Amino acid sequence: MSKRYNIQNLEQLQAQLFMLKSGYTEKGSLLTQNVKLYVKQYTLGSLIRKYATPNALLKIDDKMNISSKVMSFVLPVIMNSTFFRGSGFMTKALVGLATSKMGKTLDAEHISAMFNTVKGLFNKAKKTRKPGLQVDYGIPPDSETF
Incomplete structure (x- = not known):
């Protein structure tokens, strides 16, 4: 589909060429910005930030019960290898x-x-009071109430 331009002289032709070239470069830069945003959206870091949040993990865990399945396998191994190390097969x-x-x-x-x-x-345990801190009771130190 070709566009028809009403060009009468050389100056109008040069102005139209300049407008077309500037539009071409503007559209090209806009396209590269959009591609960069699109690629940045699907990088590994952005996917981790999006889906590895605690809320997202809890939602996934509510649907699939991943943590309970893992704990049902890991907990017996930990208990038998630590607390019941020397016990027999039946125990x-x-x-x-x-x-x-x-x-x-x-x-x-x-x-x-x-x-x-x-x-x-x-x-x-860390919130214990540090020695050397004085409690201010509102009495100025140079008063005669000592």
């Missing part, structure tokens, strides 16, 4: 069954609550 089998059942009931909210509880215990 390890019973512990494995019990902990796998318990692991299925755990989900991401329970795990994060346990983590926050343990984290809170360590934060309370």
